[in-house]
Amino acid sequence: MSGQKPDAGSGSGPGPDHPGADLPPPDPSKPGEPKPDQPKPDQPKPDQPQQPDPAKPDPDPTTPTDPDPKPPAPVPAAPLLSLAVDTGSSDHDRITSSGSVNVSGLEAGATLAFSLDGGKTWTAHGGDALLPDSLFGTDGEKHLTVRQIDASGNEGVAAELSFVLDRTAPDALHWTMPADRPALGAADRIVPLGAEAGALVEYRLATTAAWQTAVDGQIPMSMFHQDGIAHLAVRQTDLAGNVGPVTTLTVNLDATVPHAPTLALQNDTGVSSTDGITSSGNVVVGGLEPGARLLVSTNGGDWDEWAAGTGVVNVDAQFPYGGQPTVQVKQVDAAGNASVAAALTFTLDQEALIPNWTSSSRHQQTGGAAPDQVSLNAQDDFTISLHSLGARHQDSLAYRVDGGAWRDAPADGHLPLSTFGADGKHLLELRETDLAGNEGLRKVEVTLDATPPVAPTLALFHDDGPSATDHVTTDGRVVISGPDLLGLDFQSRLNGGGWVDERLGDNSPRNYPSVGETDLEVRFIDAAGNVGPSSHLHYTVGDPDTTPSPSPGSAKIQIPNDPAISSLWNTAYTQSGTILVFNASNGEYRWDDGAWNALGDGTIRKEQLPGEGLHTLSIRTQDAAGHPALTQRQFTIDDTKPEAPHLALIHDTGASDTDLLTSDPSLRVTGLEPGATWVFSGGFDHIFHYGSGDTISKADLHLPSEDYAGLVRVTVQQIDQAGNLSDYGRIDLQLRPDGAVI
Structure with a gap:
């Protein structure tokens, strides 16, 4: 029987129902009345000497007294009660499996009366000195009250005894191996189940061996002599001393400590595969037993369990900025035995530096x-x-x-x-x-x-010396020409002096003030900054009053850029659209078969030109001897500005063939006059480029990068054969190099 036993009370002594030993039993029918021979409250007890009351006068000595007063009845002493056998874990805890009670201190010839309900009912029991177990009925807490009655019938003071009676043996203990543990390790304990509170748990291996106490109900693995299957007998004894049945437990023991694991870097990523410097925090753990768990500690910190069976430990998270970690690893086998720790120290560096x-x-x-x-x-x-x-x-x-x-x-x-x-x-x-x-x-x-531009072409604007090719002039202006002149940077210097930065906005003559022999050196600088080879022009600039005039009969007709005979000519392309005639002093000119006009200062101005079309200019001069000379040249005058060209995607790869969304920015140029060229800009390098044909490729656009995505705005103008420049044609497209929707 289990349970906490109550305080059993005193063993024996006067009870509440027996205040005196010399009084007869009280009359239960008259509660509150004094019992027979019981002194009144104001009378002294018969067994106590009377003391004089100072508040009362002495009795009259002449008052008669009873010559033979009755002596008080003796009260038997309370018996002594004790368990015949206190079978519990303590011999005085009053928890027992035997209800027999010893009664002592009885007078000769006295009988007993006992009560099990606190004195409500009494049962006579003769004069036996032992109350048998059978008197107490079923198990439980018992409260026994006993008094003796002497031979004269005087009832003694009641004695009490409380105890717990438990005759029921405890249940058998039970225990099974844990389902997730194939064996128990050296640090494990067996805790049998089903033990009553306060029960004594015992165990033994051999049937002939002495029973050993399981401290705190736990059985250590040290009691087993070797690994393997063992059979262990267990039992419990409850607080009353009842011994439960023996249960045999089957135990599989593995108390052998596993070997320390081996540790190595999974990837020693450095220049050496053995220098212990790596960018990977993975440590390979070897030598593991099947089913072993890993305990990991870094730099002497707490031991944490790693994922079972992985065999790889990673410390990247513990060292986000690198360092020199020391990793310690233990393996814990399936039985829970932990090995000694293996350690590995290495350098972890995961910072990639950008060159x-x-x-x-x-x-x-x-x-x-x-x-x-x-x-x-x-x-x-x-x-x-x-x-x-x-x-x-x-x-x-x-x-x-x-x-x-x-x-x-x-x-x-x-x-x-x-x-x-x-x-x-x-x-x-x-x-x-x-x-x-x-x-x-x-x-x-x-x-x-890295390709430098070509060397420029240099020519005197007005070679007015005795010969048209002698580089002797009174006009120091020079015409600089070359491909892609528009927006081109160049440098010039005179007579070996310092370079002067210039920009060629058009092909107008440039004035380099100088008198005498002059060496002009010019070199182009392209948009990338490449410096091209230089060209030299050696000429002599003379005083107009001292420079000899050319001989008569060799008039020279010139316009800027001096187009060939019968070439197209755009008068707006020159300064004021004029024609210059040299070596024709006092000469005359006419257009086609028109009237002759005085040449004057040798300049035929724009308002003196005929209309558009093919025309012949004739210059008539005479030498001093009166010999005539005639010089002629044909011009096709074209001042009409051509139409703006049109731009269209060659491949509009978007969802619609007109949405201007594409992965290929190649363009088709249309609306060009025969023989026309064009100048265009993609807007990224801020330079206009000359072109011919009818196609602008992706490379021609000079995009910011190969994978550029976004708006591409292209403008184009055509230049007809006469040099007339059209208005702008423009297209805005969206470039998606990763592929537009088809």
Whole structure:
């Protein structure tokens, strides 16, 4: 029987129903009345000596007294009660499996009366000194009251005894191996189930061995002698001393500590595969038993359980900024036995440093998510370098161009322009690799234009010396010509002096003030900054009053850019649309078969020109001897501005063939006059380019990058054979290089 036993009370002594030992039993029918021979409250008890009351006068000595008073009845003493056998874990805890009660201290000839309900009912029991177990009925808490009655019938003081009677043996203990544990380890404990509160749990291996106490109900693994299957007997004894049945438990024991695991870097990513410097925090754990768990500690910290059975420990999260972690690992086998710790210290470096580059180019852009950009000309230099030359000086630096093979950077980092190959756009990739194998990548879009422009053509605007080719003139103006002149930068210098920056906005003659022999040197500079070869013009600028005139009969007809005979001529293309006639003093001119007109100062002005069409200009002069000379030249005058050309996508790859959404920006130019050329701009390099034919390719547009996406605005003007420039034609398209909707 289980349960906490109540306080059993005192063993024996006067009860509440027996205040005196010499009084007869009280009359239960008259509660509250004094019992027979019981002194009144104001009378002294018969067994106590009377004391004089100072408040009362002494009795009259002459008053008669009873010569033979009756002595008080003796009260038997309370019996002594005790359990015959206190069978519990303590011999005085009054928890027992036997209800027999010893009664002592009885007078000779006395009998007993006992009560089990607190004195409500009494049962006579003769004079036996032992109350048998059978008197107490079923198990439970018992409250026994006993008094003795002497031979004269005087009832004694009641004695009480409380105890717990438990005759029921406890249930058998039970226990089974845990379902998730194939064996128990050395640190485990067996805790049998079903033990009553306060019960004594015992165990033994052999049937002949002594029972051993399970402290706190736990059985240690040290009592087993070897690994393997063992059979263990267990039982419990309750607080009353009742012994439960024996249960045999089957135990599988594995108390052997596993070996320490082996540790190695999964990827020693550095320049050496054995230097312990890596960018990966993965540690491979070997030598594990099947089903073993891992306990991991880093840098002496707490032990944490790792995912079972993975065999790989990662410490990236614990060292987000790298460092030198020391990883300790234990394996815990299926039985729970933990090995000694294995340790591995290594250097973790996961920071990839981005290499640097520098260039003398005036056109470069860095930063942002897009690749860096730089435009290089033949005079520019380009150098690559490590992120820093401090602690990371052992890093290696490599590069590649347009997805080719990686090459080690030269010692000085200088990349010659030949590295990039032909002119155009190239993708340069830089890679810095540190000792841990981290790779810092950087991309640079290089636009290479290392081809210098051609040398300019130089000519005197007015070679008015004795010969039209003697480079002797009184007019120091020079005509500079060459391809793609519009917007072209150039430099000039006179007589070996310093270079002067200029810009060729048109082909108008340029004045270089000088007198005497002059050496003019001019060189073009293209949009990329390439400096072309220079051209020299040697001429002599004389005083108009002293410079000899050309001989008669050799009049010279000239217009700017001096088109060939029968060429088209746009009068608006020149200054004031004039024609200059030299070596024709006092000469005359006429158009076609018209009247002769005085040539005057040798200038035929625009208002003196005929209308559009093919015309013949005749110049008539006479020498001093009166010999006539006639010079003629044909012109086709065309002052009509052509129509603006039209632009259209060759491949409009969008959802509609008219939505101007495309992945291919190639354009078709239409509406051109026969023999016309055109000038266009894509708006990105701010330069107008000359073209012919009817196609503008993607490369012609000079986009900011190969994968540029967004608005592309192209303007174009046509130039007819006479040089008349049309209005602008324009197209705005949306470029999606990753593929427009088809």
